[in-house]
Every structure is written in C-alpha cells, then in structure tokens.
Amino acid sequence: EQTSKVYNFDPNPPLFKTDEQTANKGSNMKRSERKGYEGSWLFMETLKSMSTRELALKVLENCRLSNHFDAMAENTSAVFEKAEKLVSEAIQHKQYTWHPVYNEDDKRFYSYCLNTKTASTFLKKYVFRRGYEASKVHSEDSVKAVMVIREPMHRLLSAYLDKLAECQDGKANICAQWKSFARNIQLFVLRSNKTESNLFSAHPATSSRADPRQISFPDFVDYIIHMFLRNDGKIRSPFTDVPTPKWTWWHWESVVMDRCFPCAVVWRDVVLFETMEAHLKQILAKYPVLFRDPNRLPVIKPSDTNAKVKRYFAQLPDKQLWFLGNVMYSLDYAVLPYDFESFLESIGRNNLSKS
Secondary structure, eight states: OOBGGGOOOOSSOOSSOOHHHHHHHOTTOOHHHHTTSSHHHHHHHHHHHSOHHHHHHHHHHHTTOGGGTTGGGSOHHHHHHHHHHHTTTGGGGSOOOOEEEEETTTTEEEEEEEOTTSSHHHIIIIIBOOOOOGGGSOGGGEEEEEEEEOOHHHHHHHHHIIIIITOOOSTTOHHHHTHHHHHHHHHHHHHTTOTTSTTTTSOTTTOSSOOGGGOOHHHHHHHHHHHHHHTTTOOSSOOOSSOOOGGGGGGGOOIIIIISOTTTSOOSEEEEGGGHHHHHHHHHHHOGGGBSSTTBOOOOOOOSSGGGHHHHHTTSOHHHHHHIIIIITHHHHHHSSOOHHHHHHHTTOOSOOOO
16 A cells, blocks of 8 residues: 655646657657557557557547647647647436536535456555435536546456356346356357357257356357348347346446546546556546545455457457457547557457458
C-alpha cells in the first residue's frame, strides 16, 4: 500500500509531443507506423508509459474532436472545455452509465465510468466512492473525470473465462446465474447444425439449462457475433430464446457504442487496466473526492488472463477473429488507444483472412 505522497506525474502535459519525445514514446504514431515499431510488446509498453491525461487527449484526437480548433495553441483545460461544447448536444441522448460523486469543496460533481471486466467490481467495492445515479445529475453539472478501459480482446476473453469456462459455484453462485445464457448458445449450436461442437450431442429435451463450463470459446464467440448481426450491429441486450438478465451482455459491450461514449462525453483522464495501479495513483492526486480513502490505495493484484490469451484465441478461425477486430469492436480500436494489428501480432496471427 502506498500513499499519495509518492505519486509523481505530469498534471498538464502538452497536447503534441516534440520529435524527441515522440521517438521515445511513440504515442502519436499512425497505425501503419506502429506495425514496424519493434513489435506489439513495445507498442503496449509505449501505451503504458503514457499518463492518464495523455491517454485522454489521444482519445480526443481519435474522436476527431481536437480537429475543430487550434489545439496546439491551447492549454489542456481549454482543449477539454472546447471539446465539451462540441458534444454538448449529443450527450443528452445517451444512456448514462457513469457515477457522479459530489465534492463539497467546489460544489461540483465528478464522474467516473467503469467498463465491465476492467476490475469494475473491485473498483466499486474498494477504491471509488459510490456515486449518485447518473440520470439524476444534469450532465453539464458534472466534470467527466475518469474512464477505465481495457484491451478489447483481453476484455472479451476475461468475460468468457469468468462467467462461463471458469465460473464458480461458491458464494457468488456465478455459474447458476449464467445457465440461461449457456442454454441460448446450446440452442444456437443445434439450430446451426454445428456438428463439430461438443454441445451438439446435448439434445434440448434432455436438459432445460446447459452448464456454462461446457461452452467452448469458439461457440461463445460465434454466438455473440450471430446476436450482434441479428441485433442490427448492437451488443446491448438483444432478444434471446431463453430470457437472460439485461446485465449479461454488459460484459462485452462496446466501450464506444454502449458504455462510456468517449466521442460524446469528454473524459479528462483515462486509466488503463493494464497499468491500473500507476494510473490510479495519478488520478488520486487529481480527484481525491472520488476515492474511498484519499490517502492510499488497496493492494491491486495483476490479472491472470494475459497468460491465457494466445491459447484461447488460437482456437478461433481467421473469419471469427477478423470479424471481432474489424467489425464488432472496430470503433473501440479506432477510438481507444489500442491497436488490433498489435494484438494480432502478440498472438502470432498477423495475416488474417476474412473468408
């Protein structure tokens, strides 16, 4: 555990780096340039080295919001304020998913947005204060302070492992909560005549609910792609054969389209799941009102999903993997500071075929 006394960061970095800084960090590289930048490992290390403010400015740039004014002539506060004016109309039509916390000192609300499978349960329980219902706070009255994000393919795999393949029957009884979803996948497999699936032999008359731990990763991905297409390109709460809780689909929703809406909501700082502790230290010093304990952070344990990524994605055919990155999560990769090509390089799948 560490206190805020040791937190060091650049609270007001320049929007654009000098040539020397860009050479060191690579933060403003185009996608085509990143491919040759000594591989995916260095790209991710470069991403981790960026501050929460630099990441937020990168998202702003990817949303093409900084193109509408002379960003180079502005300090970062002015950049965010001008961007907020540009999106002020669009934000009114979004379903709020963030948490405003009231600050008595300046009489303002400060909001944070947690995406599922970014340690959101842990953050809500041990790190961040419980906020108001976002729908009860006028958007203009709240500073959009922090958005927490994760590499989209890692996030998808984490959802599959936690809720299906490695679900537990213990205190939380997660497996029981996901049996209806597993049953929908089983019905999809039968109707699609997927004879190669281990679920194909389980006739619907033999069981009213499938075991989530029997769902393979390819069957899971095939089903959510199927539902994405049947639901007009939306991941949020589609109609299913067997009713499932609405929160089921939250776990792999698009950050851009369904959760934090970073192109319609201007977040001042962005926290990466991949470097959670270092980034939380930075924002604790900026927004202590958001934290349960503004003097220290709880112990943060690393995720074990990374070690399993290559093994599980090796099970997917090119067609599935191509669709995930280039269609289903294309906006997440376009807007967030992650790169699908770098992900493919990290698992040794550089040359995908879409057919």
